[in-house]
Amino acid sequence: MSKFWVIVRQVIVKNFKTPTYIVMLLTPVIAMLGIGLFIFISNQTSQTPKIAIVSENQAFRTALVHAKTNGDYKVKTNLDTENKAEAALSKEKIDGYLVVDTKNNDIKATYKTRTNGNDLDKSNLKNSINGIKTQLSASKLGLSNKQLKELFTPATFETKSVSYTNGKQKAQKNNQQAINLILANIVTVLIYIFMLNYASMIAQEIATEKGSKIMEILVSSVKPRIQFFAKVTAMFVLILIQVAITALSAFIGVKYFGQSISMLKGLNLNELQPSIVLILALFFILGVMLYTIVAAGLGALVARSDQVGQAISPLSMIALAAYAASFIAMNSNSILVKIGSFVPFVSQSLMPVRYAIGNATTSEAYISIVLLAIAVGFSLWGAVRLYEKHVLDYSDKKLWRFNFKRSK
C-alpha cells in the first residue's frame, strides 16, 4: 500500500473511533428511528373507536349504520337503544354513542363520549349524516338522483404552476416548485452542517498532529504535499460515508413514514427532477470541499490544537452569513442576492434556493457551479502551499498576521 493510502486509512480509522464522528454519523439514523417509533406508538395506542348509533327513526339508523366508515369507527349494531348504549358506555365496552333525533324533519345528532375513550374523527360521521339527510330531503321534494347530483356538483377549482425562463413560460409539474424548495432548503441546511463539522474536523486533525509534534515525524517520512492530499481525501471518504447514511435514512424515512408527516405528505420521490438533484448534489460536494480544503490550510497555520476555533472562525462566520442569506433569497431576488449566488463561499447556500424557486436559470446555476469548482482548485493550490510552508512553523504571530491580512 502506498504511503498516501496508509495515511488515508489511518485518518479514517482514527475518526471512526472518535465518539463525535460516530454520533454525527448516527444522528440521521436515530432521528429516523425516533420518528418511526413515534408513529408506531401513536398507531398502536389509538385503536379504532367503537360506537353505538341509536335513533327512533329506524330507516335513518339503518342507513347510517351501513354508511361507509373509512375505518374511522366501528358500529356495535346490537346496541339499538339509548339504555343499552349507556350501559355499554359505563362498562367501557364502547367509546361513545350517537343519538339521532329526527323529529319535525329537523335532524339533530348528539354524540356522547367517554373522556378516557379513543378519540373519534367525527368529520366522516357528519358527512354521512348530511348525505342521508340530503337524500331524505331530495326524495321528499321528488328530485331524481341525476338532479340531486347536479345540485351538489361543486364548481371546479384548479391550480397551475408556471415559471418564466428568459421570458418564456415553462410549465412545472403540479407541486413541483414546493418539492424543489423543500429539497433546496434541506440541502442548504445539510451543506451548512457538513461544512462546519468537517472544516473543524480536518483543522483539528492537522493542528493536533502539529501541536503534539507528531508532524515532525510525519513530514520526515512522507512529503507534506502527499500528506495533505491524503488527509483531504480521507475527509471526503468520511463525508461520503455520512452522506450515504443520511441519504439512506432520508429515503427510508420518506418512503415508510412520509405519509404520516404532514410536511412531507404529497412528497413523491418519483416527482424529483433529476436536473435539480444533480445541481444540488454538485453544490453540496463542491461547497463542502471548498470549506474543508481551506480549513485544512488554516489548521496548518496554528501551533496548538486549542487555536483551531480561532483559526477557522472567519470561515464559520462566512458559512453562517451565507446560510442566513439563503432565507432572504427565498423571498427576494435583489441584486445582492443575485451577485452572492455566483460568489464562491456564499453561492453554495444562495444558488440552490434561487434555482429551486425559479429565480435563476439552469445555465446560471451551472455558471455558479463552474465558478465554485474553480475556487476549489485555487484553494487546493493555496492550502497545499500553506501546509508545506507552515506545518513545522510554531510561531504564534503567523496566524494573527495572516488573518489580519485577510481581513484588510
Add this chain to the structure above:
Amino acid sequence: MLEVKHLNKRFGDMVAVNDESFTLKEGEILGLIGQNGAGKTTTFRMILDLLKPDSGEVLWNGKPFTQDEHDLVGFLPEERGLYLKMTIEQQVVYFAELRGQKPAVTKQKLDSWMNRFDVKGKKTDKIKDLSKGNQQKVQVIATLIHDPKFIILDEPFSGLDPVNASLLEKGIEDMRAQGAAIIYSSHDMGNVEKISDKLMMLRRGETVLNGPTESIRDSFGDTRITLQSPLTESELLSIDGVEDVQQHGPRFEVTLSDAEVGKEVFKKATKNGYIKQFDQQPPTLDEIFRMKVGEGNE
C-alpha cells in the same frame, strides 16, 4: 555516506547556520553539541529536506538527499510526539509503515525491540497509559524498528534516567554495528564522549569544533592534571606555567598553560618518592564545551 557541504541558512537577520560542512560514513556516530539556538534543529531539518538551505547541499552516496530517500531515515525529533489513543503496536506499525516497512514485519520484530529497551507494558496498552519514560522508549523503537541506514536523534537522552540512558546507548551502538550512520545531538557531554566517533560543536550557527572526538581533545594539549601529593595549593601556584588550582578534598585539579609544565609538576610532586595520583590529560569535552561557549559570550 552522508556529505554535508557548505550549508547556509538565515531567518531574516538571524544567521541560523553558517557554512556548515561534515561527512559521516556508515558505522559512524556524530555527536552534535551546542546550546539552545545553536542551529542543531535547523541543521537536522536541512539534512532531512524539510527546510531549503540558502546555499550548500546535502548528498547521500553522492546524490542529493531528498524526501524520496526517506524510507532509510530514522528520525527522533527533539519534542516527542505520539498518538495518545493508539496502542503501542498500532503506533509503531503506523510509523514503520510510513517508512515503507510492512505491518507484518513490524509486528514480528516488536516483541524483541520491547525487550531490548525494557518497555514496561503490553503491546495492546494505549500510549496515554504509559509513563513518560516508556513513551519515550516507544518513540525510540518507532524510530529504529525499520532498520534505518541513516539515523538522526535530536536530544535522545533528555529525560532518561541513567539505567535507561545506558540501554539507549547500547541501542545506538547496536545500530552502528549494523552499519548505520548516526547523528545525535546532546548537551550531556558524558554520553557524547562515550559513544561519539566524531564531534561537532555549533555556536550561533558557527561550527566551532569539528572532528574525531579524540583528536579534538588532543588538540587542546594535555593541560589538565589531577594530583594527590604532598604539594600544597600555594606550592603548586608558585610553579611557572600553572594557571589555576582547584582543590577537591585530597585532590587538586591543576590547569597548565602548556603540557610541558606537567614534567615540572611531576618532578616537584615526586621529590620525596611515592605519590598516590598523577593524571595528565587533555581537557574534558565538558570543559572544552564551556570554554567555547564562554568565548562566544565575550
